[in-house]
Amino acid sequence: MVLPRHVYVHVPFCARRCSYCDFSIAVRRVVPSSEYVAALARELELRFGDRDICSVDTLYFGGGTPSRLGSDGVRDLLETIRRRIELVPGAEVTLEANPEDITRDAARAWRDAGVNRLSIGAQSFHDDVLTWMHRTHDSAAIARAVEHARAAGIENYSLDLIFALPQGITRSWELDVERALELEPSHLSLYGLTVEPRTPLGRWHSRGDVTESPDERYEAEFLHAHGRLASAGFEHYEVSNFGKPGRHSRHNSAYWTGAAYAGLGPSAHAFDGTHRRWNVAAYAEWLRRVTACEDPLDESESLTGDNRVAEEVYLGLRTRRGLSVAVPELARVKVWVDAGWATYDGNDRIALTPLGWLRLDALAADLTLVRSCY
Numbered sequence: 126m127v128l129p130r131h132v133y134v135h136v137p138f139c140a141r142r143c144s145y146c147d148f149s150i151a152v153r154r155v156v157p158s159s160e161y162v163a164a165l166a167r168e169l170e171l172r173f174g175d176r177d178i179c180s181v182d183t184l185y186f187g188g189g190t191p192s193r194l195g196s197d198g199v200r201d202l203l204e205t206i207r208r209r210i211e212l213v214p215g216a217e218v219t220l221e222a223n224p225e226d227i228t229r230d231a232a233r234a235w236r237d238a239g240v241n242r243l244s245i246g247a248q249s250f251h252d253d254v255l256t257w258m259h260r261t262h263d264s265a266a267i268a269r270a271v272e273h274a275r276a277a278g279i280e281n282y283s284l285d286l287i288f289a290l291p292q293g294i295t296r297s298w299e300l301d302v303e304r305a306l307e308l309e310p311s312h313l314s315l316y317g318l319t320v321e322p323r324t325p326l327g328r329w330h331s332r333g334d335v336t337e338s339p340d341e342r343y344e345a346e347f348l349h350a351h352g353r354l355a356s357a358g359f360e361h362y363e364v365s366n367f368g369k370p371g372r373h374s375r376h377n378s379a380y381w382t383g384a385a386y387a388g389l390g391p392s393a394h395a396f397d398g399t400h401r402r403w404n405v406a407a408y409a410e411w412l413r414r415v416t417a418c419e420d421p422l423d424e425s426e427s428l429t430g431d432n433r434v435a436e437e438v439y440l441g442l443r444t445r446r447g448l449s450v451a452v453p454e455l456a457r458v459k460v461w462v463d464a465g466w467a468t469y470d471g472n473d474r475i476a477l478t479p480l481g482w483l484r485l486d487a488l489a490a491d492l493t494l495v496r497s498c499y
């Protein structure tokens with residue numbers, strides 16, 4: 126078994142559910158930080174108790190809204206993790222944070238505890254859009270959050286934005302990209318809105334109150350972001366992610382190269398190079414199990430021949446680094462290159478272009494089929 130160099134910790138708490146979100150969350154007005162940190166210590170003991178202490182390169186607190194743990198909660202969580210897991214010098218420690226939680230004091234406390242990267246959920250700079258999304262912050266809070274992060278010495282911060290909003294929602298995507306650039310982030314993550322059934326948005330959609338963004342708007346906004354961010358010095362290094370040179374997310378990049386990672390907390394996934402496992406999603410059940418010293422495992426799977434090929438192809442095509450191709454695949458690759466969907470280095474590597482990324486699922490399925498036939 127490969128020891129993980131990367132650890133993901135899921136912190137499920139949110140103040141309310143955003144209109145589009147189907148993540149595994151626990152809505153809490155008052156966050157039970159001490160209860161959660163104690164339970165996470167139990168899971169660490171259960172899962173890592175008889176192993177050597179791992180040394181890890183990246184630690185990522187995702188959610189949910191990890192910043193809702195506040196100053197003391199994040200500090201206690203990091204101390205708990207460090208009792209079993211060593212962070213190598215220069216390790217990337219990311220905290221997902223909502224703007225309203227990033228106060229001057231919190232940012233300083235997180236930095237002192239070891240957080241050196243923030244992933245800030247901005248989503249839009251239009252206040253009426255933020256209200257429609259059920260976000261708990263306004264546009265001004267995003268700028269204040271960035272100011273506090275920088276004042277605390279956290280210069281490595283990413284902003285999340287959502288594009289391709291439904292028809293009828295008045296929003297200038299171009300303006301949102303410009304407002305984000307004015308805040309000088311080192312990284313941006315851009316996600317096209319999808320309508321998930323068990324969400325407020327899903328219900329509005331099924332009642333006919335909203336209509337999904339047409340494909341043309343999705344494509345135009347994706348391509349606008351690619352061009353504008355490239356001109357501002359960002360590398361579009363993965364279908365949804367843009368980073369300044371040297372500021373790519375090291376944690377997320379590990380997922381895309383198939384590296385082993387550990388996952389802790391409700392719904393967290395872990396992978397050892399062959400086997401993937403994931404925890405129960407409901408906070409109450411995860412808490413019950415780890416408190417009773419039971420493994421919070423929900424399900425697991427092994428990567429075998431076919432699904433390993435599918436995963437390698439999909440992950441490779443997501444990234445600018447691309448994928449090695451074999452001689453029997455070159456005829457298919459030529460079609461993609463001629464269409465402007467991919468580049469080929471003339472040796473053995475292809476990478477999708479932004480036009481190719483707009484067809485990612487179909488192209489990955491196509492190449493997987495070709496690859497599994499020889």
Ligand code: SF4
Pocket residue numbers: 138139140141142143146147148150188189190223246
């Ligand atoms: S803050 Fe994030 S995780 Fe929580 S409901 Fe909103 S989108 Fe989902």
